[in-house]
Amino acid sequence: MAEGKLRALIRGEYPLAQAARAPAEMASRSTVGKLLLHMV
Secondary structure, eight states: OTTSSOOOOEEEEEEGGGTTHHHHHHHTTOOOSEEEEEOO
16 A cells, blocks of 8 residues: 555544444445544
């Protein structure tokens, strides 16, 4: 990844207050890529 050969596709970002939305989105199988959860 440091060389720029691999890139992660970020599908969504959720604040901690909306943490329940991320698993629901994954369970619906409508996502392609990574879902990020902001802990701060």
